[in-house]
Amino acid sequence: MTTQIPLVDYLVLGDKPHLVANECTSCGARFFDRRNACAGCGGRDFIKAAVQTEGEVRAFTIVSFAAPGIPVPFVAAVVDCEGTSVRANLVNVTPDPEHVTLGMKVRLATYPMGTDEAGTEAVGFGFEPLP
Amino acid sequence: MSSDDLWILGIHMTKFGKHPDKDIVDLASEAALGALEDGGVTMRQMGILAAGNLLGGNHVGQMVQKQIGQTGIPVYNVANACATGATALRVACMAVKAGETDMALAVGVEKLSGAGLLAGGSRKSESPNWTPEGRYGAVAPIDGRIGTETMPGVFAQVGMEYGHRYGGTSFELFARIAEKNHAHSTLNPMAAYQKRFTLEEIMNDVMISYPNTRPMCSANCDGAAAAVVVSGAKLATLPLEQRRRAVKIAASVLTTDPWEEGCQVIPNVNTLTRNAATQAYEAAGIGPGDLDLVELHDCFATAELVHYDNLMLCETGGAVDFFESGASWRDGGTPVNVSGGLESKGHPIAATGIANIWEIATHLRGEAGDRQIEGARVGLAHVIGLGSACGVHILERSAA
Structure with missing residues (x-):
């Protein structure tokens, strides 16, 4: 069986892939990066909090010009997952304004990014339209 | 004039555009010497120099001194993304306000012609083995895989988010904002571009990051701007002609983005602008309705819309109606x-936050030529630097 590794450490793979945030135990602020302290209240203690896998598109852009090596066009978006904002690409959707709309309902989706020399497969994530 | 007041005594901007034969020191020196001459003062009278440049080095202040006057005064080299120029001016204001000097010089300069797309691709190479790196433990570059780091893409989402919250936005609406600024630029000989575009031309131009096409993005160019700040007490001792052309700094405010949900996922350029504007109106003792003109940070057409609201030029949620009203x-x-805004006047990053002050000051002095807003008495200049920093200055015409 192929070993898998997530694109980022806040993507949890397995039977039910989901994102996990560092949640401040004092004020509930959520962050996806490694933390030194809470930017909201200064708290030092965090717990891992699972983020809802469904949400709605609060903002998007269709990127036609990007840094070299990045395939375009793609849809970059901010998805509101029941109060937690998540940055992601929208996947499994035609990248044009007829198919991508503000407020559209989406869900987390993972996809294989390729296998490295050691045989480990990296797995990325995006959000796809709800059927 | 109260002795506690701060004033712009002299101010200058170079023409924005392509300056292949000038380096950042040439441009910054031209702006600084121009500001000194405009104010009728010399480098010897400056107590501090605040200087900003993002892409060409980190000690531009000393490089400028070595061309125009090594007087031994303190130099503060500052960096605050697109708010760098406003930050330099703010440092000059604080030095005068603190009583460290009665005159201070601020300069911002950038060479940006042909720079292309800004930001994006922050991590260059793919590793042969998936190895977690950085604060997200990422095994591969995330720009393009987890959203976009590019400025046109980030600010496109800023405008789209406003549309999601309040409705009424469309590709065409954003394009019409760019149409306005390009039309304005035709009256500004200092602008990098003075071409009027039809709405169709704007919408059919190269798409950069929907809904921003190329003419809806700020124009990379070269330029510099500089200002001399003087205390009210010192100004009162100067001749009438200098007092008459001096422009009062009724408010000088710098803010950063306070933590809010989502602000580390996509930059929140709204709250820090609203906070800066609130503080500035209070300091100046005026309201948005008193403004005769505004230069705001239209780094993209999508950004201009949200700042109508953030600067409280309209009711909350009313930016679309405000624009539609003309x-x-x-x-x-x-x-x-x-002036044509960043989309056509241009956006030499560190110069922008002083150049927009120059634009306002020039109208308040009644010296704006064909584009003069008649009878302008009060104006506001705003910049945003992602990361984020927001500068707001309110300027008033001299009563002298």
């Missing part, structure tokens, strides 16, 4: 970006 055109109730 208010922000130069013949409207609150002319916005009569």
